[in-house]
Amino acid sequence: MGDVINLNQFRKGRAKAAKTQEADANRRKFGRTKAEKAVEESEDARRKALLDGAKLEE
Template sequence: MGDVINLNRFRKARAKADRAQEADANRAKFGRTVADKARDEADTARRKALLDGVKLEE
């Protein structure tokens, strides 16, 4: 026979893990400096311009 599990404790542990995962995502999304955001935006624009520059016309 299996071990007895406290379902309330299991539910709370799962909710805590979900909150921790959401906090990590929010740190990555909102925890960046203005310089980081500007660098990423410039890099994205540069890659898009490079890709558009080598695109063949149909």
């Protein structure tokens, strides 16, 4: 026979894992310094300019 599990504990564990995952995502999104944000923004602008420069005109 299979093991007996408590469904309440299972649901709480699943909810806790989801909250932990969301917290990690928020830390990555909002937990950056102003310098890190500026570097990322300049890299995005450079990447976009490079892509637009290589675009073929129709």
